[in-house]
Amino acid sequence: MTELTKLSMAEARAGLRAKHFTAVALATAHLDRIAAHRDLNAFVTETPDLAIERAKAADARLAAGQAGAMEGLPIAVKDLFCTEGVRSTASSRILENFVPPYESTVSGKLKAAGAVMLGKTSLDEFAMGSSNMTSAFGPVINPWKRASDPSVQLVPGGSSGGSAAAVAARLALGATGTDTGGSIRQPASFCGLVGVKPTYGRCSRWGIVAFASSLDQAGPMTRTVRDAAIMLGSMVGYDPKDSTSANVPVPDFEAALTGDIRGLKIGIPQEYRPDGLSAEISKLWEDGIAMLRDAGATPVEISLPHTKYALATYYIVAPAECSSNLARYDGVRYGKRVEGKTLDEMYARSRAAGFGTEVRRRILIGTYVLSAGYYDAYYIKAQKVRRLIADDFAKAFETVDAILTPTAPSAAFGLGETDDNPITMWLNDIFTIPTSMAGLPGLSVPTGLSSEGLPLGLQLIGRPFDEETILKVAHVMERAAGFTAVPAGM
Amino acid sequence: MSYVIVGETGEWELVIGLEVHAQIISKAKLFSGAATDFGGEPNTQVSLVDAAMPGMLPVINEKCIEQAVRTGLGLKARINLTSVFARKNYFYADLPQGYQISQYEYPIVGEGEVILDMPDGTTRTVGIERLHMEQDAGKSLHDQHPSKSLIDLNRSGVALMEIVSKPDMRSPEEAAAYVTKLRSILRYLGTCDGNMAEGSMRCDANVSVRKAGEPYRTRAEIKNVNSIRFLQQAIEYEARRQIDVYEEGGQVVQETRLFDSNKGETRSMRSKEHAHDYRYFPDPDLLPLNLTQDYVDRIAAGLPELPDEKKDRFIRDYHLSPYDAGLLVAEQAMADFFESVAKGRDAKMACNWVMGDFSAAMNRLGRSIDNPPVTAANLGGLIDLIADNTISGRLAKEVFELMVETGKAPAVIVDEKGLRQVTDTGAIESSIDAVLAANAGKVAEYRSGKDKLFGFFVGQVMKATGGKANPAMVNDILKKKLS
Numbered sequence: 001m002t003e004l005t006k007l008s009m010a011e012a013r014a015g016l017r018a019k020h021f022t023a024v025a026l027a028t029a030h031l032d033r034i035a036a037h038r039d040l041n042a043f044v045t046e047t048p049d050l051a052i053e054r055a056k057a058a059d060a061r062l063a064a065g066q067a068g069a070m071e072g073l074p075i076a077v078k079d080l081f082c083t084e085g086v087r088s089t090a091s092s093r094i095l096e097n098f099v100p101p102y103e104s105t106v107s108g109k110l111k112a113a114g115a116v117m118l119g120k121t122s123l124d125e126f127a128m129g130s131s132n133m134t135s136a137f138g139p140v141i142n143p144w145k146r147a148s149d150p151s152v153q154l155v156p157g158g159s160s161g162g163s164a165a166a167v168a169a170r171l172a173l174g175a176t177g178t179d180t181g182g183s184i185r186q187p188a189s190f191c192g193l194v195g196v197k198p199t200y201g202r203c204s205r206w207g208i209v210a211f212a213s214s215l216d217q218a219g220p221m222t223r224t225v226r227d228a229a230i231m232l233g234s235m236v237g238y239d240p241k242d243s244t245s246a247n248v249p250v251p252d253f254e255a256a257l258t259g260d261i262r263g264l265k266i267g268i269p270q271e272y273r274p275d276g277l278s279a280e281i282s283k284l285w286e287d288g289i290a291m292l293r294d295a296g297a298t299p300v301e302i303s304l305p306h307t308k309y310a311l312a313t314y315y316i317v318a319p320a321e322c323s324s325n326l327a328r329y330d331g332v333r334y335g336k337r338v339e340g341k342t343l344d345e346m347y348a349r350s351r352a353a354g355f356g357t358e359v360r361r362r363i364l365i366g367t368y369v370l371s372a373g374y375y376d377a378y379y380i381k382a383q384k385v386r387r388l389i390a391d392d393f394a395k396a397f398e399t400v401d402a403i404l405t406p407t408a409p410s411a412a413f414g415l416g417e418t419d420d421n422p423i424t425m426w427l428n429d430i431f432t433i434p435t436s437m438a439g440l441p442g443l444s445v446p447t448g449l450s451s452e453g454l455p456l457g458l459q460l461i462g463r464p465f466d467e468e469t470i471l472k473v474a475h476v477m478e479r480a481a482g483f484t485a486v487p488a489g490m
Numbered sequence: 491m492s493y494v495i496v497g498e499t500g501e502w503e504l505v506i507g508l509e510v511h512a513q514i515i516s517k518a519k520l521f522s523g524a525a526t527d528f529g530g531e532p533n534t535q536v537s538l539v540d541a542a543m544p545g546m547l548p549v550i551n552e553k554c555i556e557q558a559v560r561t562g563l564g565l566k567a568r569i570n571l572t573s574v575f576a577r578k579n580y581f582y583a584d585l586p587q588g589y590q591i592s593q594y595e596y597p598i599v600g601e602g603e604v605i606l607d608m609p610d611g612t613t614r615t616v617g618i619e620r621l622h623m624e625q626d627a628g629k630s631l632h633d634q635h636p637s638k639s640l641i642d643l644n645r646s647g648v649a650l651m652e653i654v655s656k657p658d659m660r661s662p663e664e665a666a667a668y669v670t671k672l673r674s675i676l677r678y679l680g681t682c683d684g685n686m687a688e689g690s691m692r693c694d695a696n697v698s699v700r701k702a703g704e705p706y707r708t709r710a711e712i713k714n715v716n717s718i719r720f721l722q723q724a725i726e727y728e729a730r731r732q733i734d735v736y737e738e739g740g741q742v743v744q745e746t747r748l749f750d751s752n753k754g755e756t757r758s759m760r761s762k763e764h765a766h767d768y769r770y771f772p773d774p775d776l777l778p779l780n781l782t783q784d785y786v787d788r789i790a791a792g793l794p795e796l797p798d799e800k801k802d803r804f805i806r807d808y809h810l811s812p813y814d815a816g817l818l819v820a821e822q823a824m825a826d827f828f829e830s831v832a833k834g835r836d837a838k839m840a841c842n843w844v845m846g847d848f849s850a851a852m853n854r855l856g857r858s859i860d861n862p863p864v865t866a867a868n869l870g871g872l873i874d875l876i877a878d879n880t881i882s883g884r885l886a887k888e889v890f891e892l893m894v895e896t897g898k899a900p901a902v903i904v905d906e907k908g909l910r911q912v913t914d915t916g917a918i919e920s921s922i923d924a925v926l927a928a929n930a931g932k933v934a935e936y937r938s939g940k941d942k943l944f945g946f947f948v949g950q951v952m953k954a955t956g957g958k959a960n961p962a963m964v965n966d967i968l969k970k971k972l973s
Contacts, residue, residue, distance in 0.1 A: 324579050
């Protein structure tokens, strides 16, 4: 590993501006490392030629003093973002050869800010999963290893598993993720990264392959809080092409990292302490609370009484929306087509060949909960509960400035260690889903290691459009935790 | 007399409700910027959104909202300040998204009414249940390839208003009058061009039959009706079919039937395997549509005078019969033409000319009111010539035909042809004297009581003056001379 891939984004930015190295050198160092770590299977598509081309253009702008906020910084892009002229698969067979003639708003903003895309990272198929094991192109391997048995291959989490593995393994300075129920935060926790899910409406969804429209949000995955603030600033902003995009001012997120959280009230929700929560996670949380207290913030016990319904509610709302969103993959206009004697046969064959098990499961659940006779009992009820969950948070934020919880119930697990019950997998998102249901900003920051030496993250939840406060708190916790561990061999 | 169909078991009443799909006049589609022009080469008016490419999102076209509100106001309907777009999910090759964005539980327009002008001059009121906005689908072309269907997405995403009536119509004629009137209102408002041949206005009919006093029986929905004449045929056929079913001891099933205009019959679509469950749910890509009362008020302030108000005004100000007024206001351009002709003139005479010789010439020549056979100014000029006794009414008809032929102004024609009416008392008197002298025998007969001969003398005088003598003066002078 060259020194260039060890840099944080902020350090690389400084180095580029000081002309210590070029954007081409920086990109090349990362491309070499990507080539050397294909065993991780983090990328679906590598774009080295494009990366060098963009790095050259970045060097020209740096030389001309026209550098954008992320000029020359190499990043990976989750393969859920449509990228113009670059295959965009959603890790699904059905889009295996799909090359969009358009660029998603968020990846376009990053490009405009000067970021250099290295390639497209793997994900759970259509972002449905928490392990990256549902990708049609094989599982992604977490670069972190268990101390007791480094031979066990661990999952990076999901759905943004390729992005998480790439950033953790120093294949990119940062990566885009998307988060529907925890798909940025949980893999960030599993891979020792900072992952931010912004407020719903903060980032445009235009050009991101939709999973559950009322929940999907793009966000950054980086190795430091400052890097997350830098990258987030280049991703957000009102987009008239997305009707759910919020027309709110974009703050200077980096400026929020003052290091001073004195006087802030941080909510500690009692409902996030379920029976069976591991002692390790419990201790991580206690340690986090102590860090906050030491920094002059005040932990406050709060109650979010409808938390226990969040997971069940999510698994009605998200599949319902996905069953409709994925109807367009029918083999008629683009994507995989398997011919049939009739139109219906063509649909059935194309979709059977194109969708994996988890995607099919969710389409079926979604179709069921929306069907006549069940709609009121499931979908309408779920919407009502969703409102109650949001009300819980709104009430809590009358007295606290942010909320601290664990991100995930465990450290990264092994590839073969899950049972066949999908619910076991779904429980990974038990702490992240309520935030998504309420549309609130949430992030995961690594604050400790498990007994096996695996990273563990804590989640900070903020008020709507107040990413600044949770970034500020995370920045203080990052320093207090002194999280310096890196995956073995880095 | 109410409309009934007499079957073997007695009289049956019809119950008809109509769902009209009206294409909103707008340059761009409901949720995309693609063009909406009719007749473009296939798949040339398709945006990434219309083709449902991955990650594409709908953005409402504000013009379409304005048009829907305008239409709602024109139907004297309640405007719902909050409405919600929902997804209607089903798979079809010409439905790229796999769902149609429509409005379901919360439409933009609620209850309103349409007043029908029946041929006998009476009116009937039909309730409007709701009006909602939705996307059109694309078009499947099944006749372009021996084994494949081709898809044209030009229409995909075009904005429609679905206007649903209450089941208030009781005869095919009322259904026809409803569509005619609705079309007229939409055209006045400029929200739909009403062109049924091009499909910018389409109609589905819900038809059931019942015995007098019964509650509603099961209805069938008839689709694919693309003219008002076919609508009447389809309703009548369907009503008779249902009566036959009942009278043979059967039951009508609720189903969708297609009208076959070649055979003049309706047929069951028989697609049980597609028993659709549309799984409607609010579209999460679109926020609820919230309007302000101020916005609605501003649109209301800009509404034109609509056919019903215009009709009332024509009756009141021009003293036209309800029947004549109803006919004149059906097309705004026709009403405007009439008003240009009638302005400062005898309105009844203007009405007679517009509805009579003018309309006849327009129909005969296949012209339209936008390209009339004579201009309003010239027709008005002709009426002026009648009013000031320059020509007689009879001569005016000749002059009118020459106007149609030559496009010349009536005064020019009158001068060129020397048709100016003779109003010189002396000249008329001498003509009369000559006629009486030449027909002394008949004069004697008249004086001995044969009154009918008066017309003969008039005819002779007119003949002698080449038709140019003022008929009223001829009558007056003749009467005096014969007394």
